[in-house]
Amino acid sequence: MAAMPISRRTFLAAGGVLIVGLGLENVGRPRAQTAHGADRFLGKPLAPDTVDSFLAVHADGSVTVFVGKVDIGTGSRIAMRQLVGEELDVPLERIAMIEGDTALTPNQGATAGSYGIARGGVQLRQAAATARQALLAQAASRLGRPVGDLEISDGVVRARDGGPSVAYGELIGDRAFNLRVDKAAPLKSPHRFRFIGKSLPRPDVPAKVTGRHRYLHDLTLPGMLHARVIRPPAIGATLVSVDDASIASIPGARVVRIQDFLAVAADSEWNAVRAARALHAKWTGGGGLPDHATEFESMRASRVVRDQEIARRGDLAALSTPGPGTRTLNAVYRWPMQTHGSIGPSCGVADVRGDRATVWSSSQGTHTLQATCARALGLERDRVRVIYMDGAGSYGPNGADDAACEAALLSRSTGRPVRVQWSRQEEHGWDPKGPAQLLELRAAVDRDGEVAAWETQAWLPLATANLPNVPILALDAAGIPQPQGRSTGLIYQNVDPPYTMPNVHAVVHWIGDAPLRTSAFRAPGKVANTFAVESFVDEIAALARVDPVEFRLRRLGNVRGAEVLRRAAARMGWQPRPSPRPADPGAAVLTGRGIAFVHYKHEETMVAMGMEVKVERATGRIRVTRVVCAQDCGLMVNPDCVQSQVEGNIIQTLSRTLHEEVAYDRDRVTSVDWGSYPILTFPEVPALEFELIQRVDQPPLGVGEAASAPVPAALANAVFDATGVRLRTAPFRPDRVKAALAGR
Amino acid sequence: MAKLALTVNGARREVESDDPDVPLLYVLRNDLGLTGTRFGCGLAQCGACTVLVDGRAVRSCIAAARSVVGQDIVTIEGLGSPDRPDPVQAAFIAEQAAQCGYCTAGMVMTARAVLATTPRPTDQQVRDAFTGNLCRCGSQDRVLRAVLRAASAEGR
Numbered sequence: 001m002a003a004m005p006i007s008r009r010t011f012l013a014a015g016g017v018l019i020v021g022l023g024l025e026n027v028g029r030p031r032a033q034t035a036h037g038a039d040r041f042l043g044k045p046l047a048p049d050t051v052d053s054f055l056a057v058h059a060d061g062s063v064t065v066f067v068g069k070v071d072i073g074t075g076s077r078i079a080m081r082q083l084v085g086e087e088l089d090v091p092l093e094r095i096a097m098i099e100g101d102t103a104l105t106p107n108q109g110a111t112a113g114s115y116g117i118a119r120g121g122v123q124l125r126q127a128a129a130t131a132r133q134a135l136l137a138q139a140a141s142r143l144g145r146p147v148g149d150l151e152i153s154d155g156v157v158r159a160r161d162g163g164p165s166v167a168y169g170e171l172i173g174d175r176a177f178n179l180r181v182d183k184a185a186p187l188k189s190p191h192r193f194r195f196i197g198k199s200l201p202r203p204d205v206p207a208k209v210t211g212r213h214r215y216l217h218d219l220t221l222p223g224m225l226h227a228r229v230i231r232p233p234a235i236g237a238t239l240v241s242v243d244d245a246s247i248a249s250i251p252g253a254r255v256v257r258i259q260d261f262l263a264v265a266a267d268s269e270w271n272a273v274r275a276a277r278a279l280h281a282k283w284t285g286g287g288g289l290p291d292h293a294t295e296f297e298s299m300r301a302s303r304v305v306r307d308q309e310i311a312r313r314g315d316l317a318a319l320s321t322p323g324p325g326t327r328t329l330n331a332v333y334r335w336p337m338q339t340h341g342s343i344g345p346s347c348g349v350a351d352v353r354g355d356r357a358t359v360w361s362s363s364q365g366t367h368t369l370q371a372t373c374a375r376a377l378g379l380e381r382d383r384v385r386v387i388y389m390d391g392a393g394s395y396g397p398n399g400a401d402d403a404a405c406e407a408a409l410l411s412r413s414t415g416r417p418v419r420v421q422w423s424r425q426e427e428h429g430w431d432p433k434g435p436a437q438l439l440e441l442r443a444a445v446d447r448d449g450e451v452a453a454w455e456t457q458a459w460l461p462l463a464t465a466n467l468p469n470v471p472i473l474a475l476d477a478a479g480i481p482q483p484q485g486r487s488t489g490l491i492y493q494n495v496d497p498p499y500t501m502p503n504v505h506a507v508v509h510w511i512g513d514a515p516l517r518t519s520a521f522r523a524p525g526k527v528a529n530t531f532a533v534e535s536f537v538d539e540i541a542a543l544a545r546v547d548p549v550e551f552r553l554r555r556l557g558n559v560r561g562a563e564v565l566r567r568a569a570a571r572m573g574w575q576p577r578p579s580p581r582p583a584d585p586g587a588a589v590l591t592g593r594g595i596a597f598v599h600y601k602h603e604e605t606m607v608a609m610g611m612e613v614k615v616e617r618a619t620g621r622i623r624v625t626r627v628v629c630a631q632d633c634g635l636m637v638n639p640d641c642v643q644s645q646v647e648g649n650i651i652q653t654l655s656r657t658l659h660e661e662v663a664y665d666r667d668r669v670t671s672v673d674w675g676s677y678p679i680l681t682f683p684e685v686p687a688l689e690f691e692l693i694q695r696v697d698q699p700p701l702g703v704g705e706a707a708s709a710p711v712p713a714a715l716a717n718a719v720f721d722a723t724g725v726r727l728r729t730a731p732f733r734p735d736r737v738k739a740a741l742a743g744r
Numbered sequence: 745m746a747k748l749a750l751t752v753n754g755a756r757r758e759v760e761s762d763d764p765d766v767p768l769l770y771v772l773r774n775d776l777g778l779t780g781t782r783f784g785c786g787l788a789q790c791g792a793c794t795v796l797v798d799g800r801a802v803r804s805c806i807a808a809a810r811s812v813v814g815q816d817i818v819t820i821e822g823l824g825s826p827d828r829p830d831p832v833q834a835a836f837i838a839e840q841a842a843q844c845g846y847c848t849a850g851m852v853m854t855a856r857a858v859l860a861t862t863p864r865p866t867d868q869q870v871r872d873a874f875t876g877n878l879c880r881c882g883s884q885d886r887v888l889r890a891v892l893r894a895a896s897a898e899g900r
Binding site: 074395647 | 761762763766767770773774778779780781782783784785786787789790792819820821823824825826829833836837840841842843844845846847848849852868870871872874875877878879880881882883884885886887888
């Protein structure tokens with residue numbers, strides 16, 4: 001196993017010399033396609049088992065790749081090129097990329113679950129490897145030499161001992177490969193990597209920092225109307241009447257109503273905003289939301305639809321009948337409902353003409369959205385084309401799919417292309433939320449400090465099997481039938497500890513409902529579950545008076561997992577001792593360190609997260625001063641992009657842990673802006689350090705989510721180390737921390 | 745119909761608006777096609793819409809266009825281009841200090857305003873100056889490094 005630690009310095013060295021012009025896209029004004037001239041590929045194959053679905057080699061030797069997985073700011077736009085460039089031996093600046101266009105890219109599934117590279121990239125790489133073999137065979141025939149004599153450099157094939165050469169363009173030049181992707185096509189050996197493993201700069205960054213990058217939000221079409229949707233004052237309210245005259249003074253403003261779906265549209269965006277503010281409408285109903293103050297009690301008391309056993313090893317006799325000297329421990333962990341909080345509110349643009357529709361969206365699932373829009377419009381799926389364009393970063397389904405469907409309905413109603421732009425209040429108030437989670441843990445610790453029994457019980461809202469999409473607001477409002485149900489992501493994973501323990505039971509009590517619409521939110525479920533599991537492990541280690549790192553290492557059978565734990569501890573300068581540290585009772589500021597580990601989904605990326613904190617006794621304010629993250633995600637195609645994702649996981653999840661909770665009254669969400677739903681700010685960002693392990697001989701694992709999971713527990717464990725107080729309810733707001741400190 | 749004469753990125757631009765109170769953001773994006781300035785909240789809470797007005801960082805989502813008539817407005821497009829980035833932009837590129845990039849223009853403009861008054865800021869000064877700029881992807885650490893890198897490059 002080749003393990004090459006990558007330091008920050010090598011990232012920069014690699015990145016610094018390679019800032020080259022990869023600006024192949026987003027040139028000039030926004031276009032109807034994701035890339036210039038993309039429509040010339042219409043009619044190309046799309047089946048995900050066919051080489052031509054993934055790539056085309058042109059007469060000039062340049063390559064276009066077609067990727068169903070989209071780059072939502074993660075860097076797949078360079079990493080995918082690295083994979084293809086490597087297998088085809090083509091310089092990356094000669095590779096154009098088309099993402100998430102239902103007419104042009106294969107359906108590789110939604111960009112979700114950290115599978116962009118791990119699955120989507122791996123598929124693409126295999127297609128490129130298949131193409132390489134085909135090109136080599138053609139070249140062998142053309143040059144009259146056996147394949148074994150040939151080598152490829154920058155898309156030109158020649159014999160190693162010289163002689164004539166032939167370029168890709170001459171061999172295939174815009175013709176189809178007509179080949180199935182060969183799962184056995186050999187991949188380039190790591191020792192010959194030119195691109196994979198290098199921190200090459202992302203092609204979209206120069207345009208993003210100079211304001212030239214074209215986002216979905218910037219797309220304009222001839223004759224396009226700007227629209228704003230009018231939300232009811234209460235979830236579930238119905239529209240009684242609309243006073244069209246209330247916007248009569250605003251030039252070009254008009255009302256569109258389809259049952260309870262209400263919107264205004266105007267030629268100018270500001271007039272649409274003004275009309276939305278001015279429109280008088282009467283609504284009735286609402287009041288159907290439960291009491292937010294008793295959310296977790298309600299979850300605990302909810303009718304359980306069914307139980308799902310996640311782990312069952314041995315028995316829990318040590319809990320029911322503890323032996324002499326065995327101590328038992330119980331703890332309840334609560335994770336609040338949270339919003340995705342994209343910095344740009346969702347947007348959708350649609351052009352519906354007769355029985356055809358084109359929809360531009362920043363959705364993470366363009367192919368799913370294609371079917372959803374078709375349902376909204378009553379069209380056959382193949383009559384709808386959905387084209388991905390960059391939006392503000394999303395971390396699971398936010399309002400993007402809703403906005404797209406709203407634009408589609410409004411375009412059909414008005415007969416014009418329509419752009420729908422959500423407000424900040426709509427995004428905070430109406431995007432589907434990451435659900436609240438409640439976990440109760442019990443353990444029996446025998447006199448030797450061994451965990452004689454472990455039990456996890458989790459109360460989680462049940463996802464609806466095979467639900468095609470989050471139920472769309474506009475379809476419900478407009479009375480258009482759609483499958484009803486709940487989407488959450490795989491929130492049951494990692495409810496059981498990743499350690500060798502003889503007696504472990506973990507069960508999820510699926511409850512039927514949640515107060516608001518839900519969807520997957522980055523590392524769905526795993527953030528709360530790892531918060532509970534890794535905090536509880538820390539509680540047990542403290543009870544047993546064992547150092548938290550040592551406690552974990554003794555029970556961690558996974559060699560790669562143990563390495564990330566050791567590396568994180570070593571980088572932190574971890575001094576072995578039990579938590580909490582002996583506190584100075586007079587100190588105004590208490591300091592501590594904590595660690596947490598996750599083996600994501602028990603089968604993917606391994607992360608150890610170390611944290612150092614200061615806690616102000618008088619205010620309850622927590623300051624995270626240092627974070628050390630060690631991670632093994634197999635092959636890192638682009639280590640700097642991996643690090644960027646890890647940075648995002650850490651900072652965003654610190655924000656979720658310290659600050660974030662959706663608030664609602666009986667009618668609607670009340671945390672509808674950054675004042676009422678604050679997130680982490682610059683002064684709170686800690687020093688970040690990384691130990692990212694490069695394993696070139698291993699498959700790539702996901703990086704977009706895993707490092708989120710151990711953040712809350714690492715923080716809670718550090719606070720416990722500092723204060724001796726255990727925080728089991730997020731967010732760790734100062735008032736809550738202060739109360740916990742006072743109650744000690 | 746209100747007529748407004750604005751000075752944007754060094755050029756005089758005339759626009760008409762149905763509403764005399766139209767915010768600068770909508771004039772920049774929709775009338776002048778300067779879409780690098782972004783709508784984030786409309787409440788001056790996130791900083792995505794930040795532009796420079798006479799060198800000061802201003803939230804264009806709440807600033808009425810008529811309130812900046814006669815003043816020197818600079819947007820992200822007025823700094824540099826992908827081929828010829830301004831030193832702050834070059835530092836952001838060198839640090840790869842963007843993920844989705846939606847907040848980035850506001851970050852770059854805030855950096856320009858900070859460096860105008862504090863050419864060699866400390867890490868803490870940059871953090872404090874950026875309190876009103878939100879990033880959800882988690883690029884803050886890179887943004888901090890980029891601003892300090894730009895300060896260092898310009899200070900030479």
